[in-house]
Amino acid sequence: MSQSYRLSDKGRLDRSQKLTFTYDGQSYTGYRGDTLASALLANGVKLVGRSFKYHRPRGIMSAGSEEPNALVQLETGPRTEPNTRATVVDLYDGLTAASQNCWPSVKFDVQSVNQKIAKLFPAGFYYKTFMFPASWWTPVYEKIIRRAAGLGKSPMERDPDSYAQKFAFCDVLVVGGGPAGIAAALAAGRTGARVILADEQQEMGGALLSDDALIDGQPALDWVAKSLAELARLEEVTILPRTTVSGYYDYNYLTALERVTDHLGPQADDRIPRQRFWKIRAKKVVLAQGAIERPLVFADNDRPGIMLAAALRTYINRYGVLPGRQVVVFTNNDSAYKTAIDAHTAGAVVDIVDLRVDPTGPLVKQAEALMIRIHKGSAVVATFGKHAVTGCEIAKISADGKSLTSDTTFIGCDILANSNGWNPSVHLWSQARGKLTWDAEKNCFIPGHAGPWLPVAAGSGTGTYDLGNCLSQGFAQGAAAAQAAGFGSGEVPKTPETEPLVEGPERMVWTIPGKKPLGHGKAKHFHDHQNDVVASDIHLAAREGYLSVEHLKRYTTTGMGTDQGKTSNVNALAIMAEIRNAAIPEVGTTTFRPPYTPITFGAVTGQNRNHLFIQERTSAMHPAHVENGAVFEDVGDWKRPWYFPKTSKSGVTETMDEAVLRECRQVRETVGMLDASTLGKIDIQGKDAAEFLNWVYTNKWDTLKPGRARYGLMLNEHGMVFDDGVTTRLADDHFHMTTTTGGAARVLGWLENWSQTEWPQMEVYMTSVTEQWAVCTITGPNARALLADVTSMPLDPETFPFMAMQEGTVAGAPARVYRISFTGDLAYEINVPARYGLHVWRALQDAGKSHGLCLYGTETMHVLRAEKGFIIVGQDTDGTVTPMDLDMDWIVSKKKDDFLGRRSFYRTDTKREGRKQLVGLLTDNPNFVLPEGAHIVEDVKPKPPMKTLGHVTSSYYSPNVGRSIALALVADGIKRKGDTLSVPLMNGHVEKVTLTDTVFFDKEGARSNG
Amino acid sequence: MFLVKCPWCGWRDQTEFSYGGEAHIARPLEPGQISDQEWGDYIYTRTNTKGIHAERWVHTQACGRWFNALRHTVTDVMWDSYKMGEDAPTPPKDWDGLTCCDDHKKLAEGAKK
C-alpha cells in the first residue's frame, strides 16, 4: 500500500527525495513537495480525525489553509503542536503526527456515542444543558465540557525552539503570490519601489500550481518562473514564501508569520529561528489573496473522502495524487467540471451531479465529449460509508430546490468532490475596516468601500476568475500602488495573452434536500465542519429568536473554530437569509479579526523570553549580595536583597521571619547596612532650579542652604501625594533629588512635562542619575564609628549634622555622604560613582566586623520605617491621599501662594469630614500581625457586607517595639485616636484594634539627631 | 499602532511616544482667585472631540520632547505636529482625515510638475 494512489506523471514533487513519516504510529512515505495531507491521500489514508462535538469520522476536505477537518497533533514532547492543518504542513523526513480528539483510536472512538445521543447536543447546548445549579459548574459541567471538547493537546514542556521578530518597511506590500499578486509585484517592483511579496504556500503561483492554463501560449508556470526570476533580480523586492499575512492594522501596519524551518522538520538548524514574525509598515497594500471554494450543504456531507472540488484537482495536478478510483463531482457551477475532467483523464470513473437543469458552458461540452456521465438537475441526497465514503444516492430536485422529484439512484464512489461556488478572501480587506458588497451575480461578498488606509484588491479575491483579468488587475493595481507610494508613472505593463474564461451561471441551493425533512432522521447537513454545526441548528437558532448574525454565530458557534469559518460563514448566512426570507447582505457579515490563520505564541513572543523578557536591573553591589547569601525581591525591574538569612554551623538556615527579626534588632543595637542604590536619583541644575522645586513640592526650597537636605512630598494637581523623597541642595543652582525606587521614571517625566510645557521660560535641566551612583546606607548607633574607619571627613554632629551633606572620600573613593535617615536611627547614605560601589560596600563590610555590622534587606527596611511611622508612597497611600490625610500639614508651606496641587486642598471633597486618614493600629493581642489590606469596621456583622471605615496598609511584627504594629487609612482616623475598632478576617476571627499615633518607636526622635 | 510626527525626529511608530491629553489647557495663573468650578474644569473637563483634536505628546523613547499635534480622532491620522508655544496649524476645511500635511505638500508638488 505504498503510495498506491500516486500518479506517475503528474505533480510538482521532487521524486528523488523520498521522505518517511509516521501517522498514528504507522509508517508511510511521500516526496519533497508533498503536504502531510497529500502524502496521506497518496497512501490511501482518508480517515484522519474525529469531529469536535459528535466525534464523527473526518477526512481531508481542502488543500489549503481553510481546512476545517484535518486537524492533527504534529510531533510529540516539547515540540508537539495541536490543531495543525494537515493541508498546510509541508512534509519532511521523520515527520510524526497523530489524529486528535479520539480515544482510544481514530477507528474506534468511545465518544462517537455522542452522535447516537446527538439530540442532547443541539445548538446552544452549552447554554441550555449546563445551566443549573450554579454550584455544579466547576465540579461537574466544566469537567464534562473539558473532557468532551477541545481539540488537540498543548505541549506540557517548554518550547525548545527559537523565534524571531522583524520590523520591515516597504512601499508596496503584495499579499498573495498567485497570478494577480505576481503581476502586481512585477508592476510595482519595476518602478524601483521597495516591494514585499508574501504568500502562505511553499511555492508562489497560487491557483496556477493546480492548473494547466497557458500564458502567451506557454504553460502558465513558465510565466510564473520567469516572473519570479525577474523579481529576484530586483534589488528592492523581497519574496517571502511560507509567509501568511495574518493581521491588517491601522496606518497600513501588517503582521505576517514566516515559517522559516517548519518544512525541514524540528531539528533543522539551531542557528535559524523556527518562525519569524514580521511587523510590516507599508505605504500601499495590494490584496491578492485569491478565493476559497464553498462546500455544498447536503446530507452527511462530512464523511472522509468528501472534499472540495478544487482541492481534488490540486491533489491530482499539483501533488500527483488521485485519492480514489470512483469519483462523484457534485456541483452548482462550471468550475468543478475542470476537476471532473482531470480526474477522468487521470484514470478515475467519474460521475457529475449538477444541480443545474441545463448547464451549457464550454466545460460542460468538454465533459460531455469525454463521455463523462452528467446527472443534470440532480443532487446528492444521501451518502454512505463508515470510515470513508463508499457511495451516495442522487435524485432529481424540484425547481425551488426544496424537495426530491424522483426516486433515488445509488452511485458507488470513494471520492465525492463538491462545489457551491467561491468566496473571495476578503478577510484582510475587512480587517482593514473595508466594507463588503454582496455580488448577486457571483453569489459572494466582494471588497466594497475601502477602509481608511485604502488598500486595493486584485484577482479572484475580487470575484474575478478569468486569468487574463486577474493579470491585468494585478498589473494595474501594482503600478497604481507604486505610483501612490511615489514610484513610477503609473504606466501599466501589457497583459499577456490568455484564453478567456467562459462559464455558465451557478444554481444556488443553500440547503440540499435529503430523503427526510431537515432535522428529521439521522442525516446531518454540516455547514461548519470544524465546530460540528448543522443546517438544522440555524433553523433552531432562528426559531429561538437568534436572528442577527452576531447572535447566530454565538448561539450555534458557527465560524468560531480555529478556521474562523472560512468554508462555513457564507453558507450559514445564506441559510439564515432563506429562513428569514431576507437578502443575504441584510443578515450581514461578521467582522473578520486577526489572525487570518492561527499563529504560534512563540512567534508573537519572539526573542522576548527568559532573561530578555524583562531586563533585570542589578546594582553595582549585586555580586556581594550573592556572596552574602541574599534572598532577592523584585522591585520594579530591580533585584533587591530582601533579607540575608544566616546558616548555623549545624547547617540550619534561618527562615525569613527569623532573619528579619535578627536584622531589625541588630540595626538598632549596633549598625546595619542596606543597598539603597535603586532609589531614583535626579540631578537638577539651572538658575531657576529652586523656584522649580517650589512649584513641584509642597514645602519651600529657596530657603534651603547649600549642603543641606530636606524631605519633600510631590502632589498631582488633584492634591494627592504621588511621590516623596529627600532632595539636597548641592549649590545655589544645583540639587540632587531622590525618588521612590518604582517612581523614578514617572517623577522625571512629571518634571519634564511641567518644565517643557508650562514653564518653558524657567532655566532648569533634569538628568536621571540613578544608575550613576551606588548607595551604601549605614544606620544604627555605631554608624558614625564605622564610617570614621573608612573616611577622614569630619563626622562630629556640629560639623556634620542631621539633614546635611558632605563631599569627600570614603574607602578611597570620591563620595557624597548624606546624613539622612529612613530608619529613625543615626544614618549615612554614602553615594559613590557606581564603578566604586562594590569596592566601598566590601570595605564597609570589612570595617564593620569590629562594629557588629549586619547586612539588611528591604523587609527589615520596611519594618524599621514603620516603627517610625514613615510612609511608603503607593503602599500607605493610593492616589486618593492628601498630605493632610497623612497628618503631614507641617510639610505644606503656608508661605507659598501656589504649588502643584495646592488649589485642590480647598475643593469640597478634599476638605470634607470623613476622609480616610493615616493612623497607627495596635492589636488587642500584641503577637497578632494583621494581614495588609484587611478592612476596619465599627460594627461586626455575622457576614459581609459590613460598612468599612478603611484598611490596613502596613503591618509587621516589630522586635524593637516588642509587639505587632500596623498603619492604616481610617475614616476620620486622626480625631479618633484612642478609639477601638474591629478587623474581621476571612477565617472568621475578629481582632480588636486601637487607633494610635503613627510613631511607635523613639517618639521624641532623639536617635536620628545623635 | 499609528504614526506620530515628532517635530524634531519626524514620523515614528506610536509605541515610541506617550500621550499627554488635550493641548492648550493653560494652568490658571491665580488658582487662589478662581471658583471650584473653574479649577474643576481645568483639571477634569475635556472637549472629547470627534474630528480634529489638538493634543499633547511626548517622544518618550527618543528625544524626550513634549509637543502638540492635530489628530483626527476618527481615523487617527495626524495632520501635523508643532512645537510647544507655536500656534496650531490649520488643516483645510475639507480635510478628509486621511492624509497628513506632508502628503498634501507632496500632492501640491506633484500638481506643479
Ligand SMILES: [Zn+2]
Ligand atoms: Zn523626537
